[in-house]
Amino acid sequence: MTLLKPAKAPLPEGAATIPPGKAKTKGKAERDAQLGRRTMWGPAFALPHGLGLAIFTLLPIVVSLIISLFRWPLLGTPSFLGLGNYQRLFSDPIFGQVVVNTVLFVVLYVPLNLVVSLGLAAWLTPRIKGRHIFRVIFFIPSITPVVANVVVWRMLYQPGGFIDGTLQSTTGISAPNFLGDEHWAMMAIVVMSVWQGFGYNMLVFSAALDAVPENLTEAAAIDGANAWTIFWRIKLKLISPSIFFGTMMTLITSFQVFAQPFILTKGGPGSSTSTIVLYIYNQGFQFHQLGLASAAAWILFVIILGVTAVQFLGQKKWVHYDA
């Protein structure tokens, strides 16, 4: 076994002469000495990772703020603008719409995602035959490339495509042009995103439900509680930390929706499905205005921080950590 490997290493003199039993009783002073020696190793071990994070995450945040204060073309020399980019964003009706679209997406997507993932997690109890296979099936689109998923759905939504064709042959009615109709386009993106995205939460909730102690639910059952009550009153409460965590991660990622509108609708029709990240990409890398794009990114960052903070403050009301 691997554990034996260090024993094979040549022992320094003296080490072998300490009987194992004695080393333990000698204990505290020696351990303190070791811990003292470790103080040098700890920071050294954390350094490469910490340095990388500083350079590639913390520094860009600061750089982003600086860029947002400049007129910063993709190529060429930047010139200082002050808050000009922010002023422009706040007075730009398109940016306003983009923010509203993103919020609309989040408001539709997050609850749907949570309901579907929680529902399936509750359904797939250990008693379900082939539970493992179901879990893997529902997880597939979470792991296949988003671009591929979106391309496939583009075809499903196409007039004459899978959905339209099925509807026509079964009911004789043709489906709306999901991606070309501004009343449908956002909903189409939300549905596709839920299909693709609920797998993670389902697995997290499923594991949390498995961890609910059986004696609690059994006791409640003997007291006459039915399955429904047990789920709402006991299980849901016990897994609330997981739900909190899942909600937070889903919220953060859903604010960053990009590939779905980028490939499904290009933000259209009009700009009815354009999102903040799509706006950042277009301004920065299509119209070469990195300063404006950076300002938009900072606004997104502040929105996400705000939402996360509200979540953390609100958690006291419904998250139970003491099981």
Added chain:
Amino acid sequence: MLETTSRIRPLTARPRGSRAPGRRRTAKIRPAIGYAILCLIALLFLSPLIYMFATSFKPPAEIFSVPPKLFGSEFRWQNYHEALNYMPFLRFMGNGLLVSAAGTALTLVVSAFSGYAFSRQRWRGRNLVFMVFLATLMIPQEVLIVPMFVMMQKVGWVNTFQALIVPWAFTAFGAFLLRQFFLGVPQELDDAARVDGAGTLRTFLLVMLPLARPTMAVLAVFSFISYWNSFLWPLVVINDVNNLGTIPLGLQMFFGQQGNQWHLVMAASVISMAPTLLLLILLQKHLVKGIVTSGFGGR
């Protein structure tokens, strides 16, 4: 939910036998109906992928049919041939493999060390630094795209593999995952190694790291997949898609140029999904475990 009713059955088993037989039958039929519905949901859920697969073998003229058909009049392998001829998907796979493997290796090395530092070593400011690490998880990659691009411009990394590899290898997720693991290793193991004369570095490399192999595997899978599927950053930083493109980038370009050739697009989609699907089937246990212990791997 059904679990609880079955558990208490033994208590009520005797009176139940004398009850109306109809009730007993529903108790058996209900789960069966539920199971059938579940299977139906799973099938419906998979239908986009089934449709993709079916379409990838159809002749172009038969793609949009009412009612939709699963099979065309012929089984057209040629679609794959044409898609591969039109765009170098095998090269994209090779590029993806290179980028993902290098990125994963870098992630594993830095995360193993920092995870150990945050769990088994005591040093001043450790908890504060770890909090900063965790806080960076809240920073969305998308927000960093513009400054990262400018930084890549400054060091001349635009349109290079290292621009795809290096910037995203330092996610705090790895440190978090390995810290969780190392916290669970009994202190006696450190002590034993130390008594045997092993120093910190040797204890870490020869005792701790081998123990952490399963967790490292989990991290590796997630890291690999997130590199492989990454889209926005390659879209921004890679101009020469034909030579340096990865799968998502190539598929996006293919779709942009051949968007109405659905038989080819679907073949290309199948090609794009295949490696990750294979990975999922082979490593499902690691994946499930990773998500369960961390809650956010790869997101």
